[in-house]
Amino acid sequence: MRKFQLGLTAFLLLVLVLVGFLAYKLYQYDGYREAIYPGVSVAGISLQGQTREEARSTLDEMVVTPLSQPIALKYQEETIVLLPSDVNFEVHVEEMVDQAHQLGRGEDPQFWEGYIKFLKEGLPPVDEDIPLHYSYQLELLASFLEDTAQERDQPLREVQPITDTLSFKPGQRGRRLDIEQSIPIVASSLTSIEDRDVELLVETSEPAPPDIQMLKAMLQHRIDEFAGMVSIYVSDPATGDRIEINPDIVYSGMSVVKIGVMLETFLRSEGTELDEETQDMMLKVVTDPTGSNYWANLLLGIIGDGSQFEGCRRVNARMDELGLLATFILEPYRLETEGARTGPGLATLKLLPRSVSANPDPLIQTSAHDMGVLLEMIYDCSQGEGRLLQEYAGHISSENCQLILDDLKENPVRTMIGAGIPEDIPLAHKHGFAYDTHADAGVVFSEGGDYILVHFQYAPTDWLVWALSQPVFEDISFATHSFFNVNAGRE
Numbered sequence: 189m190r191k192f193q194l195g196l197t198a199f200l201l202l203v204l205v206l207v208g209f210l211a212y213k214l215y216q217y218d219g220y221r222e223a224i225y226p227g228v229s230v231a232g233i234s235l236q237g238q239t240r241e242e243a244r245s246t247l248d249e250m251v252v253t254p255l256s257q258p259i260a261l262k263y264q265e266e267t268i269v270l271l272p273s274d275v276n277f278e279v280h281v282e283e284m285v286d287q288a289h290q291l292g293r294g295e296d297p298q299f300w301e302g303y304i305k306f307l308k309e310g311l312p313p314v315d316e317d318i319p320l321h322y323s324y325q326l327e328l329l330a331s332f333l334e335d336t337a338q339e340r341d342q343p344l345r346e347v348q349p350i351t352d353t354l355s356f357k358p359g360q361r362g363r364r365l366d367i368e369q370s371i372p373i374v375a376s377s378l379t380s381i382e383d384r385d386v387e388l389l390v391e392t393s394e395p396a397p398p399d400i401q402m403l404k405a406m407l408q409h410r411i412d413e414f415a416g417m418v419s420i421y422v423s424d425p426a427t428g429d430r431i432e433i434n435p436d437i438v439y440s441g442m443s444v445v446k447i448g449v450m451l452e453t454f455l456r457s458e459g460t461e462l463d464e465e466t467q468d469m470m471l472k473v474v475t476d477p478t479g480s481n482y483w484a485n486l487l488l489g490i491i492g493d494g495s496q497f498e499g500c501r502r503v504n505a506r507m508d509e510l511g512l513l514a515t516f517i518l519e520p521y522r523l524e525t526e527g528a529r530t531g532p533g534l535a536t537l538k539l540l541p542r543s544v545s546a547n548p549d550p551l552i553q554t555s556a557h558d559m560g561v562l563l564e565m566i567y568d569c570s571q572g573e574g575r576l577l578q579e580y581a582g583h584i585s586s587e588n589c590q591l592i593l594d595d596l597k598e599n600p601v602r603t604m605i606g607a608g609i610p611e612d613i614p615l616a617h618k619h620g621f622a623y624d625t626h627a628d629a630g631v632v633f634s635e636g637g638d639y640i641l642v643h644f645q646y647a648p649t650d651w652l653v654w655a656l657s658q659p660v661f662e663d664i665s666f667a668t669h670s671f672f673n674v675n676a677g678r679e
Contacts, residue, residue: 190240200459212658228291230284243285251320252279254381261374262387263340263365270374275328280321284366287318320379322394328580329371336388337365347674349396354667356402356674359395366391382436395675400424404431410663416647417546418660422668423640426568432557438514438545439644441552442560442620444629445503445517446473446484446527449491450595451566454588455580456491466490467591474599482519488520496520510575512562514555541648546646547624554666558631560642566592566633567640594615603658604628605641608665624649627658632665636673 207365224243226236233250237244261268344362344491349355366389377386403422411418411433419437425428450470453462460530462470469490472483485496492498507515568574569589576584588662596616606615617630629642643664 195603204261206363211226212458214393224279224288225291228288228318230288230318231235231320233318235285235288238284243288244281247279247281251381252281255279255322255379257384259374260385262385263336263362264390268309268336270332272324272378273331275324275378280323283321284318287321290405291318291423293314320377321447323549324375324378326371326375330367333367333374333388335368337367341365344393344395346395347402349402349634351406354406354410354429354663355670356398358674359398360436361395362393364391365389395531397427399428399672400431400671403668404433406667406671407431408433410667411660414645414656414660416645416649416652418555418646419642419644421556421640421642421666423560424551424637424672425571425605425640426637427565430560435555435557435673437644437646438548438553438555439627439646440546440549440607440620440622440625441515441517441554442549442622442627443480443521444553444618444620444627445515445554446480447559447562447566447592447596447618447629448485448503448507448512448515449473449499450592451562451576451584451602452485452491452499452506454503454584455506457583458584459585461526470591471595471598474595477600485523507558508567510560513560514525514553514556515544516553517561518551531624546644547648551620554631556577556642556644559627560640561641562632563629563640567638588660596630599630604630604661605630605643607658607662608667609634609669624652626652626654628661632669632672634673634676636676638666639672641668 218281223239224235228235230243230247233246235246235422238246256272259270262272263271270679283514298642311477341358341364342362345360347359348357350357361507363473364642370386370387373389374386382597400422407420407422411420411473417434417437419432419434419439421435450473453466453470466487469486473480473487487501488496488500491502492500497519500519504516504518507513509634563574565574566589569576569584570593574591577586593616597614598617599617599619601619602611602615604619604626605617609615609632614633615630616633617628619628620626625644625646627642627644630640633641634643641664643659643661645652647653647656
């Protein structure tokens with residue numbers, strides 16, 4: 189009897205345990221019928237075990253809210269804000285919850301049939317990610333980008349001369365929003381939680397470098413108003429572009445030829461450093477307002493091994509060697525304190541009559557072309573390149589040429605070329621005056637690039653009036669500076 193009771197008790201306990209287990213599984217199954225299966229996710233966000241309401245709340249928090257944030261569209265340096273609502277962007281939460289809930293179920297079985305299957309198989313994972321369900325209006329997005337393009341696109345515009353003001357209107361970079369290629373990029377960002385910044389595809393086109401012939405036409409227009417002769421030489425060392433107006437006219441050489449004397453001083457030193465006294469003479473040739481001729485003659489004496497006339501011969505020989513055939517000096521400079529010449533002068537074939545001349549001094553002559561080419565050689569040499577370094581290796585260095593330019597920068601007279609450029613721009617130049625002729629030749633170191641400008645004026649009169657001459661120098665310099673700096677500072 190006792191054994192029977194123990195057996196009955198054990199059986200009843202087993203029944204109770206089994207009933208409890210089945211009741212627990214029934215509870216699990218009831219919740220399982222309402223919950224999303226294991227392994228189910230939407231847009232990478234797990235929804236397993238969640239009820240429909242919980243899944244809606246999860247998607248609202250982790251998908252809808254982030255995707256409702258503004259998108260930053262970058263049009264080059266500018267940022268335009270696009271709100272998803274601007275294109276009627278909408279996340280279809282209910283569709284995704286329905287699909288997530290249905291996954292793994294197939295046709296929903298009867299309650300008890302499903303319960304028995306649940307007891308046998310448990311909760312098999314589905315392991316499936318449902319892509320984001322969304323919609324937006326493509327035409328609204330296209331319209332938004334079209335408005336953006338209309339407000340910000342700009343046509344390409346080339347540099348344009350403005351003759352009335354002797355200036356140049358800067359070119360304008362062209363830019364065009366590629367709407368067709370930008371739409372899919374923006375659309376992709378609408379559905380991205382992480383990437384809410386979009387670089388719009390903008391096609392750009394650059395204006396062509398200004399044609400130096402435009403400058404020539406402008407300068408010609410200005411000098412046509414001058415009653416006498418004008419020669420101009422402009423070159424861009426960086427590109428090799430060059431313009432010349434009346435290059436063959438021969439003028440009195442005046443103090444401008446002293447640039448050649450300075451160069452010959454270095455060439456005759458044969459690569460040895462100039463002593464301090466000679467360097468001081470070089471500087472005073474440029475800076476001494478009353479004694480420039482005196483210091484130039486001393487340099488001629490050094491060049492000529494004590495003879496200023498021999499110095500003149502050697503300068504002339506060098507100018508010929510360099511192809512500067514219109515340039516020569518037949519005797520030392522006349523001193524301002526004396527009216528007589530310093531000697532009988534030198535015989536030269538260069539005194540033959542010329543087809544075009546501006547009543548040049550028979551003892552010292554040059555042309556805008558010669559002085560422009562000479563300054564180009566010195567500038568190139570200062571940059572470590574060019575003809576002087578190639579042909580006179582060991583006789584001159586880039587440092588020597590730079591010293592010539594540095595001395596010329598100390599010229600205090602800025603009423604000619606210097607009048608047409610900002611005061612803070614370095615100008616390495618040598619000017620010259622005669623009764624009927626004015627000239628200035630120099631290198632301008634501007635923000636838009638370095639350039640050489642040589643300008644000679646002659647009037648068939650006993651005295652070239654400064655009030656007539658100076659404005660032409662200023663205008664020619666202003667126009668040239670405007671050309672070389674038309675795009676300076678433009679991004």
